[in-house]
Amino acid sequence: MIHPNIIKKQRIILIVLTVLIILTAAIGASIGPSPLSFNRILPTLFGQGEFKEEFILFSVRLPRIVVTLLAGMALALSGAILQGITRNDLADPGIIGINSGAGVGVAVFYLFFPVSNGSFVFLLPLIAFASALITAIAIYLFAYNRTTGLAPVRLVLTGVGFSMALSGVMILLFSSVDPFKVDFIARWMAGNVWGADWPFIWAILPWLVILIPFTLYKANRLNILGLGEPAAIGVGIRVERERFVLLITAVALAASAVSVTGGIAFIGLMAPHMAKALVGPRNQLYIPVAILLGGWLLVLADTVGRNLVEPDGIPTGIMVALIGAPYFMYLLMRK
Template sequence: MISARHFKRSIIIIISTFVLLLLIFTISVATGFASLSPDRLLPTLLGNGTAKENLILFTFRLPRILIAVLAGMGLALSGAILQSITRNPLADPGILGINSGAGLFVVFFVLLFGNSTGNHLYLLPLFALIGGLITAIFIYLLSYKRGEGIQPGRMLLVGVGLAAAINGALLTLASKMAREEYDFFANWAAGRIWGDDWLFVFALLPWLAILIPFIYFKSNTLNTMALNEELSVGLGVKTNKERYILLLASVALAAASVSVSGGIAFIGLLAPHIARSLVGPRHQLFLPVAAMFGGLLLLSADTVGRVLLDTIGIPAGVIVSFIGAPYFLYLMAKK
C-alpha cells in the first residue's frame, strides 16, 4: 500500500522529471551547427516556421532527438525489468551482452541490405531482436544451475564473457567489410545515434508503443518477483512463465532501441537506479520515472556530444560511459 504522502511526492517527482525532459528537448532543438531559437520552436511545430526553420527542425533535429528519447526509454525499461526479474542490481542489457548480440545481427542486416533507409528498414529491429534473444538464451543456459537457479554474480560473469566473445566476432566481421560498411560499424559500436531519419522513428515507435503499456500492466508481477522466489510463488505468480515473458519483453526493448541508436551501454543501469532512489521500488511509480530518465540521459549525452565539438561530435555512447562505467565499478565494490 502506497501512503498518500509518498504518492503525492512521487507524482511531483514524475512531473518534475517530465518538465526536465522537455527542457533538455528544447535545448537540444535550439543548439547545434544551425541554431533555432526556443521562441520559434512552437510556431515552427505548428507549421508557421520559415523554410530554413522547417528544414532544421523536421529534417535534421526532430528525428534524431526522438530516436534518442525513445531509445533511452527502451534501454532504461529493459534494464529495470532485468534488475527486477534477476534481483541483480548490476543487470543492464549492455553489460550482460544483449546489446552486443543485437549489434551482431544489426551488422548482418547491413551486410545484407546496406545501411541506407528503405523498405527493408522495418526488419532492422526484428534482426536485432533475434540476436538479442539468442544471446539472452545463452546467458540463461550458462548461468542456470540446478537446485540454485540463476545467481546474480554468475549471470554477470557469463554476460560479460559472452559480450567479449561477440565483440570479437564483430571485430572479425569488421575486418572483412568495405569502407562504408566499416564506418557504419565503427559509429554503431561507439554509440553514435545513427538513426536520424523519420523512417527510423517509425521503425522503433511501434515496438515501444506495444511493449511499454504491457510492461506497466505487469507492474504488480514485477513488484513480487523483485522480492523473492518463495513469496512470488505464494502469491500465485507463475514465476518461470512470467520470467520468460518479461525477459522477452526486456530483450525486445533493448534490441529495438540499439538497432537504431547504436551500441549504448549503462542507460539500463543508471536510469533505474536513479528512479528507484527517487520514488522507491514499486514499479507503478518507478517505471515511468526510469523511462523518462533514460530518455533524458541519452538525449543529454547526444546533445553534449553534438554541440561540444562540431557537427560530427562525440558519440552519445562514449559520454554515457564516462558516467556509467565509474558508477558500475562503485556498485561492484558495494554489492
C-alpha cells in the first residue's frame, strides 16, 4: 500500500516536470541562429505564422526537440531497468557498454551496407538493437557466476571493459574508410543529435509506446528483484527469465535512442537517481518521474549545447558528460 501523500507528491512532481519540459522546449524553439519570437511560437504552432516562422519551427527546431525528448525518456527508462535488475546504482547503458555495442553496429551498417535514405531511418534502430543485444548478452554471460549469480560490481567492470574494447574496434573501422564517413561516425559517437527530422521521431516513438507500459506492468517484478534472489525465488519469480526479458527491454530502449541521437551516456544514470531522491525507490512511483526527468535533462542539454558556441554548438553528448561525469564520480565515492 502506497501512502496517499507520496502519490500526491509524485503527481505534483510530474506536473512540475511537464511544465519544465514545455518551457525548455519553448525556449529551445525560440533561440538559435534564426531567432523566433517567443510570442510567435503558439500562433505558428497553430498555422498562423509566416513561411519563415513555420519553416524554422516545423522543419528545424521542433523535430530536434521532440527527438531529444523521446531519446532522453528512453535512456532514463533503460537506466532505471538496468539498475533494478542488477541491483547496482552505477548501471547505465552508456557506462556498461550497451551504447558502444549499438555504436559498432551502426558504424558497420553505415560504412559497409549502403541503403536508401527512406529505409535507413527505420533500419537503424533495428541494427542498433541487434548489435546492442549481442553486446549485452556477452556482458551478462561474462558477469554471471553459476554459484553466486549475477554480481553487480562484476557487471559494471565487465561492461566498462567491453566499452573500451568496442572503442578500439571503432578506431580500426575508422582506419579503413573514407574521411567523410568517418566524420559522420565521429559526430555520432560524440552525441551530436543528427536524427533531427520527423521520420526519426516515427522511428523511435513505437519503441516507447510499447515498452513504457510494459515496464510499468513489470514494476512489481522489479521491486521484488531489488530485494535479492532468495526473496524473488521465494515468491515464485523465475529470476533469470525476468532479468533476461527486462534486459532486452532496456537494450531496445537504449538502442532506439542512441541510433538517432548518437552516443549519449549518463542520462540513464542521473535520471533514476534523481527520481528516487524525489519520490522513493518504488518502481511504480519513480519510473514515471525518471522518464520525464530524462527527457527534460536531454532537451535542456541540447538547448544549451547548440546555442553555447557558434556556429555548430557543443554536441549534446558532451554537454551531458560535463554534468554526468562529476555525478558519476560522486556516486562512486559515496558507494
